[in-house]
Amino acid sequence: MARDGNSKSASERAFLEIRDVTKKFGDFTALKDITLDIIDGELICFLGPSGCGKTTLLRAIAGLDFQTSGRIYQNGRDISDVPPADRDFGIVFQSYALFPNLTVAKNIAYGLVNRRMGRKAITERVEELLELVGLQGSGSKYPAALSGGQQQRVALARALATSPGMLLLDEPLSALDAKVREHLRHEMKDLQRRLGITTVMVTHDQEEALSMADRIVVMNHGIIEQVGTPMEIYRNPTSAYVADFIGSMNFLHGRMGTGGRVQVGRLKIALDGAGTEFTKGDDVVVCIRPEDVAVRELEQVRSNKYAMSVREVEFLGSFCRAILDVDGDKNAELIADFSINLMRDFDLKRGAKLKVALPTERLQAFRDDKRGEHI
């Protein structure tokens, strides 16, 4: 069971329990023995590349596609074989799936009409929801007259109208422009927090996951790679895959030597605590984030100090990305992100020499099963 970073206190209860869920499409296994607890009121993100099974898992939770085997419990009730109409969720799709021939108000009221609510109560509820998503006065418009971001909000309002116990979001922001997306990200998270509704969001966008989620489930090839808070996932990836998928990462392929040191090209890298499970001669990949490559206050660092030269500098707006190496050694190339300040202070440009350190507490090491898979 993927329990890593599952920082639940005793009072938090699992709202949704997924046990050994497997989904097969013919010979292809889309989900393999997925076990996961989703906590009441949290926003959890399924993150992974396309084809990793994240949407399949969401659709299994919704009952839109039944799992091949395994059980799903919502609030302790076994819903594994229950059709979507008997489950308790609201859903927002990437396409929004707004009914084009109905007005915004009628779209939002769509699920209410079937509840035998009075007309007045429905109108009030629709108004309330329009206000909730910031679309007051747009009730009589048709979806086609709205912008993408507004359509997305209508879809959200429609999903929330019946006050479902859980909200499912299938790539809810991917169809939007970058600017609108960033804005809505914030807004949705805020709304979710105010309503306290348990929310499952599927996304392939790591920034979206990092900025919105309480917890992230990183998926790959139908299995869960890691579960944890955004910070845990970013700081302590438990596999090279997660390390690679989230953020930028240096992958230094080397071989375990003596004294907890890894030989990477001409560099010897001390691992300290990170590499105790390896023995001499193992192929190891050492990881460090580009922003963790240290240049200042090197006096306090004892190990992993190297004299390197700047081979390439790429200006990326708020910071610069430099490619460093030791005398042109291709095996020990290092990407480092430097602030503009630092660039100025150290007068860094192509061909400049500088001393860098790889702080041991920032290093991670994984067994290197496929050499050169990364970078």
Place this chain on the structure above:
Amino acid sequence: MTALDIPAATGIEPPGSPAMRRLRHLKAESWIMLAGIVAILVALIAFMALPLYALLKKSVEDDKGAFVGLANFQEYFTSAGLVQSIGNSLTIALLTMVIACVLAFAFAYGLTRTCMPFKRVFRAIATIPILAPSLLPAISLIYLFGNQGLIKGLLFGETIYGPIGIMIGMVFYIFPHVLMIMVTALSTTDARLYEAADALGTKPVRVFFTITLPGAIYGIVSAAVIAFTLTITDFGVPKVIGGQYNVLATDIYKQVVGQQNFSMGAVVGLVLLMPALFSFIIDRHVQKKQVALLSARAVPYHPKPHKTRDMAFLGYCTVMAMFLIGILGTAAFGSFAKFWPYDLSFSLIHYDFDAVDPNGWSSFYNSLRMAALTAVIGVVIIFLGAYFVEKGQSFVRLRGIFHMLAMMPMAVPGLVLGLAYVFFFSVPENPLSIIYATLPILVVCTVVHFYTVSHLTMLTALKQIDKEFESVSASLKVPFYKTMLRVHVPICLPAVSEVMMYLFVNAMTTVSAVVFLYSPDTKLAAITVLNLDDVGDQAEAAAMAMIIVATSFTVRMLHAFLMKSLNARHSAWRTRSA
């Protein structure tokens, strides 16, 4: 791990197979859907598969119903006269296919790749033949080139009664069908290919052979297949103008209606089924390939003016349009002429159908009733069928079988279907035989006959609707049929109107399937045309054909008007904001 107030998740599978467990949870709406799918499936089996089986069975039985193995086939293939028809049919079909494809390709090229004027007019004129039964061009050709023809000298002594007449008549009849596919094939191209060729300084002839033709090749093959099938299975043209030149379609009619030799009719029917089936398979294959050819990011092609080319195509299309109008006009003229060719003064005496045929005008009212019922009943069934295939949430296998069955009518020629109905429904032991010789059997047969094209039209319309609507409505606990009525039906209204018009016009003009099935009380207008022509009342036949054309035309106009008002009303939710 979990809080105390909720039971722990055991993760243990309950007993029974997942399918059975899920069945228990099925809601009423799922049963409604299941019932709907099964009902349409059973209907298609009863009204298509079983009759075809009856036809197959008949072909290995003698007249008394005893099994005789392949004796009928042996008799058929040893009869020189009958086998000759196979050669005749193939010759006619292949030649017509080539001629029609060349003519339609050039016409389509003019419409899509040149800047000639009056494109819309030409497009409209090109649809004229759809409005008429295939008997009409044959009648017109006899007016023009027959024994008393106005311009029979143009044939230099050749007779119109035979292959020449059949081919000209067929080219007229199939032209709009072939043209439609050619236009689509030539419209779906990427302008950037031409810009690239231009930038590389490619000569126009080379551009045509390296870009235009390969790009349209699947469409051309598809058009050729349609042309071949329509020609080989049509009965109206060769019946009227074929003379002594026998083809498969007229053989069936002669065997069954003329000689009452049902077993032999069944054998010829099966022989006719072969080429139709074969071209159906080719067409399916080609269509699958065509989908992959066009990328979504293609830039539409806009032709640039080119005086010589544009004028040349204007000239060609004018000639072609005159041919189409000429054929229709001749029938109209003949129907109004007092006594062809001696007294050409205007008269309406040929429209007094009751004077020449006991079922004269009543057959027209029968046709109207039949066509209206076909359109209304047909569109409901076809919409539901297409909806279940495209939007159904479970019962994957059943829906697959249904879709396969829905594709089959395309491969079955009308004559074969009609004959199969005779064998299946005329048996008194069959409880369904109560509809034999009634209007309902004509309606059912016509719906089945034209099912596939309507089904595909509806499917295309439904495919364009977001596939998550069903998921959304399930999550909002709204049953599928409410969403279908509130969302899918309104969005599909243009396709609904299109299918209704298609069914109506075809029901008005079809002869082949219903020619075996009508009774004196349910005789149809198109059959009356056939009968009048048979007994030599050519002017009355032309007049009745014109009545059919006028009716089809009215319905088409009605459809166009409806579309216009629909568009206006729905433009609010159709226009996409940028």
